[in-house]
Amino acid sequence: VPELPEVESARATIEAAALHRPIADVDDTDTWECRPHAPGEIRAALVGRSLTAACRQGKSLWCETGGGGPVLGLHLGMSGRILVTGAAGALTEGGDRLVGPGSAAEQADRNPVWTRFTIVFADGGTLRLFDKRRLGRVRLDPDLGALGPDAERITAAAFRARVGRGTAPVKARLLDQSVLAGVGNLLADETLWQARISPLRPAGELSVEELDRLRRALRAATRSAIRKGGVHTGAFIAHRTRGGSCPRCGATLARATVGGRTTFWCPVEQL
DNA sequence: AACAATGTTCAGTC
């Protein structure tokens, strides 16, 4: 379920529970998830070190390891989830205390079968990446240079300049991580619906007023999703199905592929 | 069984 809000949640989990715990072992044997690294390469780079910071820009997540150590990039892809467990010595309190978001759906996606990467701390606890659909990625020193400003922090001026240009549909522009980092398919639909702007509008034709409205809607939707626990909590998302209707006016939603992704919008209100 | 799925990337076209 990872879009910016879910990745921020994963980052906060690591920051709260996984920092400064010496690393005793690493399972990096999933050669697809850890591509292009050879098995053992990530392990060799991490064992003996600790994670010292958890950072995020858009949907990209990474950990610093301090003291000239490598950066550990963790991209959650389409279905990645992070789980951190406490020290094995804490067994009297129930042992494997799970740290991180715990909704039923999220717990269900933590089937051990989908474990793709594991860090074992010296205290016996672990940090694990579960990734059902396997489009996530773990890599050392990831290239983050192509990312645009984070969607939650971009200024109004930068938003106007970066998003409000080109002939591509505004939704495609919002989804372009080099323009703006963090917006995924659901957050884009929610934002455009909140701002009452059609996803099909050529980005360069939006007025300054519309761009500012879009940015405000994006910030509000992003912060709400972080607070409530994910993009699926958006007011529009529940209605985002074939034959669904607009939660405001009741019109049947339009559906099409825009920017390469399935897109729903209200054809009456979003102009 | 065919299709869609909240991710990125890369080849190809203008």
Added chain:
DNA sequence: GGACTGAACATTGT
């Protein structure tokens, strides 16, 4: 070279 589009990637659920 930049802007843009569509397919591919691995896997699961409908």
